[in-house]
Amino acid sequence: MKFNLRNTLKNYGIVIAFLIICALLAFMSPVFFTLNNMILVIRQTSIYGIMAVGMTFVILTGGIDLSVGSILALSGAICAGMLKSGMPLPLVLALTMAVGLGCGLFNGLVITVGRITPFVVSLGMMSIARGITLIYTKGYPISGFQPEFRFIGGGYVFGVPVPIIIFLGIVLIAFVVLTQTRLGRYTYAIGGNEETVKLSGINAGFFKSLAYVIAGLTASISALISTSRLNSGGPQAGIGYELDVIAAVVIGGTSLNGGRGSIWGTFVGALMIGVINNGMNLLGISSYFQLVVKGFIIIGAVLLDRLREQAD
Amino acid sequence: MQTLLEMVGICKSFPGVRALDKMSFDLFEGEVHALVGENGAGKSTLMKILSGLYLADEGEIRLRGKKIVVTGIRQMIDAGISVIYQELNLIQHLSVAENIFLGREPRYAGGFINWKKMYADVDRLLKPFNVDIDPRAKILSIGPAFQQVVEIAKALSLKADIIVMDEPTAPLTGNEVERLFEMINALKKSGVSIIYISHRLEELARVADRVTIIRDGSMIVTKPLSELNTEEIIRHMVGRHLSEQYPVAEIPVGAEVLRVEALTKKGVCSDVSFSVRKGEIVGFTGLVGAGRTEIMQLIYGYLKRDSGKVFIDGKETTIRNPRDAVLKGIGLIPEERKKQGLVLGLSVFDNSALTILDKFSRFGLLRMKTIGDLVRGMVAKMEIKTPTIRQQVRYLSGGNQQKVVLSKWFVRNCKVYIFDEPTRGIDVGAKVEIYKLMQNLALQGAAVIMVSSELLEIMNMSDRIEVVFSGRIVKEFKKGEASSEDVMEYALGLHSRAS
Structure with missing residues (x-):
């Protein structure tokens, strides 16, 4: 096959951009390419990387979920509260995930049964979940947990940090689900043309709701890692995370119109965000300025996506 | 009859496909010229070139004998060419009048829209067609037949003397089709030339003066309709004799x-x-x-x-x-x-x-x-x-x-x-x-x-x-x-x- 620059850029553009950024950072900062820093980047990436996996399902259906940051905060706070009350760890983990799942189910049902746009519903949920978190915590963080729980965010298995293992595991599961199950194939189809899916005798509403359930579930899994790692669950957790999460998905090439994208794209997109965050920290760029940069990156990614769609 | 438009030796290629190959087409003043061909024959590409949406790779377009250098859609609209696409390009939540004058709304000196003039202009445009459309009605509240009338009125308001209609009867019912034909006749009488694209061959006899058959991006034949019958048209379109358009089968009927x-x-x-x-x-x-x-x-x-x-x-x-x-x-x-x-x-x-x-x-x-x-x-x-x-x-x-x-x-x-x-x-x-x-x-x-x-x-x-x-x-x-x-x-x- 002939080498085609345009197609190569189209298909591997993110990977190439990612490598270029890594190379640049390696030049600009001596710390960047150390093993310790690499592990740090991936470990930090795993928190919103996991959420980005859930978000990929939602965006593939053509929707959006702005509430994932708040769901993370709520699940984290409730998790922290339950740990403090001395509940057994497995039960705490299960109930924490149930919180995320429940929030996602609420989103999904209101969107599909109530026929309200995902933007509005998840914007509402963003406020609801944040509010409940504040009520529950009375505004103060809940801190100090047993070592078994702290293992989730801080432990290692064969030298690999646990969050990274969880992240990779979830990416792998999502890959299988998206390519090898009904849920995955319907997710793409719904994003492509929901009416066709309905007329093909598929309960589109059900599968669409599941995307939000998955987004909620992944947010609560991230909450477990984040709460464990910070040794604290609080009302300030996850603020603005939806930005990084959506950015990761979009940079990964998933179309905001739905129907097109991949989990590997999201994986690279999440790493990219992680590297950019890390790089800016290493270069001593202020966090205020970082926000501006990330905003532009999101807009740029969507712009690129549009150009790509036009080229087709 | 005077030749109004000539398209000569038009070629257009897309990656991997030659959509038009030395295609020629001409249009007389005040005629209805049908353009027929199978899907993918090149009809839409030709019309997109005429509308300025695509630029031809080769060939030239002459309007009233003068060669025009195509720069884009705007220029072709100004030259008096309007295309009414199959999927009508109307904005559902705006009124009939707003759609017709979109971007060209009559205004007072202060910049505010002169609604009165706008509605009056619409009434004037619609009058020859003898249809009852309220210029204030939203597009979504009127049927597909009226929507088409709105498109035609819009073309006329742009002073179009060439109107391209792409499958205009597809969404219409029998009597609406009749009315469209009447409108086409009225347009013809007022000197407008129409390029009529349709898959419904039986309609052509009703409206068309001449027919051009296009196949594989080239002109196969241009003739007055009276010199062609349906079978010949189909034969030219498909390039093979299509004896069994409707296959016959004996099928036992059960429970x-x-x-x-x-x-x-x-x-x-x-x-x-x-x-x-x-x-x-x-x-x-x-x-x-x-x-x-x-x-x-x-x-x-x-x-x-x-x-x-x-x-x-x-x-x-x-x-x-x-x-x-x-x-x-x-x-x-x-x-x-x-x-x-x-x-x-x-x-x-x-x-x-x-x-x-x-x-x-x-x-x-x-x-x-x-x-x-x-x-x-x-x-x-x-x-x-x-x-x-x-x-x-x-x-x-x-x-x-x-x-x-x-x-x-x-x-x-x-x-x-x-x-x-x-x-x-x-x-x-x-x-x-x-x-x-x-x-x-x-x-x-x-x-x-x-x-x-x-x-x-x-x-x-x-x-x-x-x-x-x-x-x-x-x-x-x-x-x-x-x-x-x-x-x-x-x-x-x-x-x-x-x-």
Whole structure:
């Protein structure tokens, strides 16, 4: 096959951009390419990387979920509260995930049964979940947990940090689900043309709701890692995370119109965000300025996506 | 007659395809010139070049003998060329007047819109057509026929003297078509020239002065219509003699598969009863808007019915949504292929497999190999022209897209197939293939319902014809029992008393 620059850029553009950024950072900062820093980047990436996996399902259906940051905060706070009350760890983990799942189910049902746009519903949920978190915590963080729980965010298995293992595991599961199950194939189809899916005798509403359930579930899994790692669950957790999460998905090439994208794209997109965050920290760029940069990156990614769609 | 427009030696290539190859076309002042050809023959490309949307690779366009250098759409509109596309380009939530004067609203000196003048201008534009359209009405509140009138009025307001109409009658009912023809005549008299693109050959005789037949991107023949008959036109279009446009098959009829009793939905249809047996093709005809599509959607559970029963194999069944219908063995090939039949951004494989994923799961995982084999077999059997089954369906031609929709249901082996306008916008060659596929289904013992506005298709393909008028079945004919005129009379409601 002939080498085609345009197609190569189209298909591997993110990977190439990612490598270029890594190379640049390696030049600009001596710390960047150390093993310790690499592990740090991936470990930090795993928190919103996991959420980005859930978000990929939602965006593939053509929707959006702005509430994932708040769901993370709520699940984290409730998790922290339950740990403090001395509940057994497995039960705490299960109930924490149930919180995320429940929030996602609420989103999904209101969107599909109530026929309200995902933007509005998840914007509402963003406020609801944040509010409940504040009520529950009375505004103060809940801190100090047993070592078994702290293992989730801080432990290692064969030298690999646990969050990274969880992240990779979830990416792998999502890959299988998206390519090898009904849920995955319907997710793409719904994003492509929901009416066709309905007329093909598929309960589109059900599968669409599941995307939000998955987004909620992944947010609560991230909450477990984040709460464990910070040794604290609080009302300030996850603020603005939806930005990084959506950015990761979009940079990964998933179309905001739905129907097109991949989990590997999201994986690279999440790493990219992680590297950019890390790089800016290493270069001593202020966090205020970082926000501006990330905003532009999101807009740029969507712009690129549009150009790509036009080229087709 | 004076030559108004000449397009000479037009060539246009897209990656991998030569869409136009030294195509020539000319248009006289005040004539209706029909442009016919199969899908993919190059009609739309030629019109897109004329509208300034595409730039030709070679060739020139002359207007009133003067060569014009095309720079873009704006310039062609200013030159007096307006194209009315099949999907009308109107904004649903704006009024008739706003649509006509979009971007050119008459204004007071202060910049505020002069509504009074705008409405008066619209009335003046619409007057010659003798239609009753309120300039203040929103586009979505007027029917497709009036929307077309709005497009024509818009073209006139742009001082167009060349109007291109792409399949203008596709969304129209019989009497609306008549009115469109009257309008076209009126336009002609006022000196406007019209390029008329249509798949409905029987219409051409009504409106066209000359015909140009285009095939594989080249002009095959341009002649006055009076010198060509339908058979010749079809022959030129397909480049081969198409003796069996409607294939004939002897199909044994078996037991009743589907029975519908007293299906009713307020404002849509009332008291619709009919049955379809194994091996039968039952045709539903009637004017657009008579409720044919809605009747099918009611049976299929896509619309909610007020009352009525559906029996399958003699047993009453509840169908509350399309999922129930599919589980009961009904497949619907919808009217709007792209909007309702396909997921354009997904592959041939994904589209064809959409209906059977639930059948081929093991422990939640899809049996991709089995599904792949099934789809590949179907693609081969139906001769769907696609490089691979991984190709996105948006890149296939209309006929092949329709075959993908069919394959989606064929792989599921339904008992009842409902075809809603199965050959709309499909070229002649592909039509024949679709007819054969329908007969094959019947031969294999399926019950087939075909909804169609094309009378010839209904007459030739149906074992029984149900004529729908105003939400009711007003007449049932057996094959060969009636002439097209008989059927048309019932479809127009001439035999039904006002109720």
